[in-house]
Amino acid sequence: MKAMNKFFFGLGMLVVVAAFLALWISLPWQGVVIIAVGLALWMVFTRRGRQTWSVTRVGLSTLRQRIGSSSVVVIGIAGVVGVLVAMLAMSDGFSATLQSAGNDRTAIVLRGGSQAELNSVMDRDSANVVMQAPGVRKDAQGRPTASGEIVVVANLPMKGDPNSDANVPIRGVSDAVWGLRDQVRITQGRKFKPGLRELIVGEGARKQFEGLDVGKELRLAGQTWTVVGVFASGDVLESELWGDTQSVASAYRRGSSVQSITVLLDSPQAFDTFKAALVSDPRIKVDVTTTKEYFGKQSEGLTKVLRIVGIVVGAIMAVGAVFGALNTMFAAIAARSREIATLRAIGFRGIPVVVSVMLETMLLALIGGAIGAGIVWAIFNGYTASTLGANFSQVVFQFKVSPALLWTGLKWALAIGFIGGLFPAVRAARVPVTTALREL
């Protein structure tokens, strides 16, 4: 019978924990504020609440004597939150870099089934068909706002490690690109001149690769090119080097073909007309997507992998941290068992004891979470990294430690604190007073 009771009690606790976690995950920050305010009011205005407050104060005042074991909780949780937030920041940063490059107003056309610009190729005639299609915005002279582009990949040495080459994308763009991609600004030097072997480099590429400053020369496809400017766009385009389509095509012997065509649409609604016209045209076989969808799809895979890795690693570490917290808090209530039993003997009820132990644990957890998230924010916010992207070349991106991520980290910390505190708290309140008083 006793064993049965124990079993059902354990089961009940598990249900409480599971219910709490489910609720906690779905809770927005407003909900947490309401809970915190409610708790504070309870502690000020009710008898039980005031009892809780005094028990908590006693617990906190002895914290200094248990600094070693308490720091286990703090640092353990700081580690979990740090790793989690860092991985999610990487994932968010990568996804933001790619997604901000796309929008609804522009569409990109590739040869059918190519998936990435690097694989695609379209001859001059097909390119003209695309540019003349309905839905493309015309400028004052009646020319379509469209950029036929070429993407090639070059080997350049990385910064800090001149012996290791990495792939950098070089994009040949036509004149219309400045109206088409209006997020691009020249930050140093000037634009390249059509027909010359001149390049402008993205801020990201300049940070990641050696020798891409204004005025420097580099060898591409056996020819010498000059860097004449630096541009910023705040997205994936910053990882690239840009030159004139014709110059790049002749250097890489591409003739008059292009690889992709990006067009400015009359309006986001015009996309359907544009797409329908191209898909039904028997002369060409192309894939038409808005740039928003195109870049969104490119970020999907890696973003998902990073998120999953971050959450799996975080979860395993969290299990370790929960057990660490349990250990510490069991030890803490064991050390205070006589004191707690005395309180209960003079009339304090179970609830204040439970709540005070949990508050103490969650406070430690909160400190740990804040430390972990804070360290990651200080080190990694804006940290620049790069990886291989869809065009088989480096995509430079920045870690993005957003307030939402910091909040996620704190939520994890509090959840760990909750579980780590619950079991010791319940034990403290359930040990028969007589047993506890006799202990030690």
Add this chain to the structure above:
Amino acid sequence: MKYLHLIWAALFRRKSRTFLTLVSILAAFLLFGMLDAVRIAFTSGGNSVVGVDRLIVTSRYSIIQSLPASLATRVAAIPGVATVGHANWFGGIFQDPKNFVLSFAVSDNYLDMYKEIELPADQRKAYEQTRTGAIVGASLAKRYGWKVGDKIPLQSTIFPRKNGDKTWPFDIVGIYTPAKGAANGTDQQFLFHWTYFDEANAYTKGTVGWYIVKLTNAKEADRVAKAIDALSANSDHETKSQSEQAFNASFAKQLGNIGLIVGSIMGAVFFTLILLTANTMAQAVRERTNELAVLKTIGFSSRSVLAMVLSEGVLLLLIGGILGLALAAVLVPIISAGSGGMLQLPPIGTGTWVLGIVLMIVIGAAVGALPAMRAMRLNIVDALAGR
């Protein structure tokens, strides 16, 4: 060894505490096992031993530029070169764009150069006789349920055939298994005849993606690499020759600094772990002050008390750690299988086990050190008097 039961009894003196600590240790080493597998998956190409006598020759300026097929005979004439093979990137996908297939059009002598690709003799013969024949790695075949004799269409993201169609028909004539020591991912490849590729594709003619050069002596790699690059210096197809290991390593590097990421996570994990177990050990020894004093009273030397506490720490780490690594060994293949080929993790190897056990012993000794010193220096009279 004869004190094992004493150490064991001390370890499980407080069952719940030991259990909680063990789970933390288990979690840490589970992570260690999995992350080490990830690290190996991304770096194994860089230090696999089977390819030490091979050079990879690519275009100097860009991985996407191809080289003329005519270079082969000139490279073969360089002293120190045993054979020259070549391959082209095909960029194949099977049915759906999500199903990427690592596919190469390879020269006829490719299989002789990559001895780690073990193909049964009859299948090898069938491959040589079938123009559209292809051989696939065992795990790739398993992924899509391909069998010998199947006719499958593979779509190239890059190369259309002469009729403009990008779907290429292939006959699966062989399924190979990679030999021990082959680079991770070798059994994910799809290989077919370069001649078929060259004849049937609409664009390129007589060009190859990269050359593979087998050396007569691996020690001459640098000299031969320089000689090959000199052949095409100042032409429109300058080359870059490097060892296969360096080539693979530079690829892994471009994906990102996996080693650094894994290293930092492990650093955070182990730092926390040391703190946590050190705290447990300190508690455990503090509680047992009396018992340790009794042990010393009945004649245990200070040194054996020290050894006992130290081995308690090591034992704690070993139990938790080995369980954790064993769990990782079970989980890693499940994750590999579950990811549908996206993530190819090698099984937990001897290297990981050795590194893990060394870590367990070192951490165990580290966390046991302070309490053990305390136990050794214990003054019997003071301890028994509770001072």
